[in-house]
Amino acid sequence: MAIINREDFTVKGRKQKERQQLHFEEQQTEIAEDKTLFENLRQLRLKIASERSVPPYVIFSDKTLHQLAIVQPITYIAFGSISGIGTHKLESLGTIFVKAIREYKGLSTNETEEWNDKNINKDIEIKDSVTTPKAKKSVRDFVTFNGTEYHIGSELMGCIKWRTIIGNVSKDVYYTLWQENRYPMTRYISEDVQCRDMVVKRFAEIISAVYNVEVSLDYQTVIIPVRTEYDENGKPVHSLEGVSFEEALDKFKQFVEQNGHLPFATSGEYECSLRRWQQEINHDIRPLTHTQYKEFEELMASYADLPRTRVLWEKKKEQENMLNTEQQDLIYSKAYAQWTKEEDKKLIELYSKGETIEELCKIFERNEGAIKSRIKKLSQ
Numbered sequence: 571m572a573i574i575n576r577e578d579f580t581v582k583g584r585k586q587k588e589r590q591q592l593h594f595e596e597q598q599t600e601i602a603e604d605k606t607l608f609e610n611l612r613q614l615r616l617k618i619a620s621e622r623s624v625p626p627y628v629i630f631s632d633k634t635l636h637q638l639a640i641v642q643p644i645t646y647i648a649f650g651s652i653s654g655i656g657t658h659k660l661e662s663l664g665t666i667f668v669k670a671i672r673e674y675k676g677l678s679t680n681e682t683e684e685w686n687d688k689n690i691n692k693d694i695e696i697k698d699s700v701t702t703p704k705a706k707k708s709v710r711d712f713v714t715f716n717g718t719e720y721h722i723g724s725e726l727m728g729c730i731k732w733r734t735i736i737g738n739v740s741k742d743v744y745y746t747l748w749q750e751n752r753y754p755m756t757r758y759i760s761e762d763v764q765c766r767d768m769v770v771k772r773f774a775e776i777i778s779a780v781y782n783v784e785v786s787l788d789y790q791t792v793i794i795p796v797r798t799e800y801d802e803n804g805k806p807v808h809s810l811e812g813v814s815f816e817e818a819l820d821k822f823k824q825f826v827e828q829n830g831h832l833p834f835a836t837s838g839e840y841e842c843s844l845r846r847w848q849q850e851i852n853h854d855i856r857p858l859t860h861t862q863y864k865e866f867e868e869l870m871a872s873y874a875d876l877p878r879t880r881v882l883w884e885k886k887k888e889q890e891n892m893l894n895t896e897q898q899d900l901i902y903s904k905a906y907a908q909w910t911k912e913e914d915k916k917l918i919e920l921y922s923k924g925e926t927i928e929e930l931c932k933i934f935e936r937n938e939g940a941i942k943s944r945i946k947k948l949s950q
Contacts, residue, residue: 603636603639603640604639604640604642605639606674607638607639607642607671607674608635608636608638608639610670610674611635611638611639611667611670611671612626612632612635614666614667614670615629615630615635616802616836618663618666619836620802620836620837620880621880621881622881623834623835623836623879623880623881624835624836625799625800625835625836626800626836629663630654630655630659630663631654633654634652634653634654634655637652637653637654638652638667638671642671642675643668643671644668644671644672644675644677645668646660646664646665646668649664649667649668649671650664653718654718656714656718656719657714657719658714711723711724711726711727713727713732713733713736718779718780720776720779720780722772723772725765726765726768726769726772729763729764729765729769730759730763730769735758735759735773736773736776736777736780738757738758739758739777739781739783739792740781742794743781743783743794743797744797746794746795746796746797749796749855750793750794750795750796751793751794752791752792752793752794753791753792753794754790754791754792755770755785755789755790755791755792757792758773758792759773770789771789774789774792777792781794782795783795799835799842799846800836801836801837801838801839801841801842802836802837802838803838803839805839807839807842807843807846808839808843808846809843809846809847809850809856810843810844810846810847815858815862818844818847819865819866819869821844822844822847822848822869823869825840825841825844826873826876830876830877830883831876831877831878831882831883832845832848832873832876832877832878833845833848834879834880834883835879837880848870851863851866904934904935904936909944913934914944914948917930917934917941917944917945917948918945918948918949920933921945927941927942
């Protein structure tokens with residue numbers, strides 16, 4: 571394999587970033603940040619993160635929100651030009667955030683072609699596909715992480731599974747909440763990879779930029795710093811410090827029994843603390859005796875069917891509501907049937923004799939509201 575000059579595949583990305591940074595700095599000097607808009611966008615980010623059961627920074631970083639509050643993009647294309655917003659986030663979050671900005675500026679939020687055309691060249695592409703044969707896809711040598719596109723180079727792209735190994739870094743970073751971790755580079759890139767020196771250097775550049783981790787000067791160790799976790803109000807979450815295992819386990823049991831689900835992320839401080847305590851044990855950060863760990867495992871096994879995220883919890887509640895509605899329809903089979911004269915006569919007769927509403931519901935196979943409404947009408 572031919573030796574690749576590193577500058578050949580980094581110069582394009584570097585120049586692009588320099589242009590974006592210069593453009594951003596020029597805008598910053600001309601337009602002051604709208605702090606009210608920033609707060610609105612921060613609350614929107616928190617809402618979306620809560621719905622998806624992920625930390626807010628996974629949606630957008632504060633830096634990106636600050637840029638949005640400065641530039642205030644009101645079109646889909648302008649939103650996508652903001653640094654930190656890649657193709658995936660443009661498609662999944664663009665409409666939501668552009669609507670929020672347009673609403674704040676008093677503009678129409680109707681999704682018109684003017685600002686929300688997600689495929690401007692659609693007609694051209696259709697025409698080309700009819701008149702010319704479909705071109706063979708080339709190897710893509712760009713990857714997008716956390717909304718930012720990085721150039722890898724087609725030859726380096728084929729050396730390793732880039733998305734897999736950087737996905738592994740993402741998991742390690744996510745679970746490094748309470749202590750610094752150091753992993754050998756071989757945890758991610760094996761010794762027998764082609765062009766290993768170049769792959770390792772590019773890998774180090776990307777993970778340092780995307781995940782704020784450090785790589786040793788000899789490229790042998792990846793250093794993942796402690797990550798602070800925040801609750802829904804933006805307060806740092808603290809573990810159940812100073813609380814014994816037995817007390818913490820009782821608190822955990824009490825919470826689950828009262829709420830019917832395991833503690834969620836991005837919730838109140840107390841709930842986040844319980845969830846953090848649970849994760850500390852799951853990831854061997856909080857030392858336990860064999861007996862304590864066995865007791866914890868047995869408890870978690872008994873909670874296996876309970877929702878672990880807000881999305882699963884809301885889905886379960888929706889299913890329960892549908893089931894309750896179906897059961898009510900079965901119990902009150904005449905819920906929507908028209909009353910007959912015989913039923914009216916019998917209803918007044920039984921009600922006059924002191925029959926309870928509950929018994930009348932069973933007799934006439936109708937719900938409480940229907941019984942009370944009919945009695946009131948017949949009494950007029």
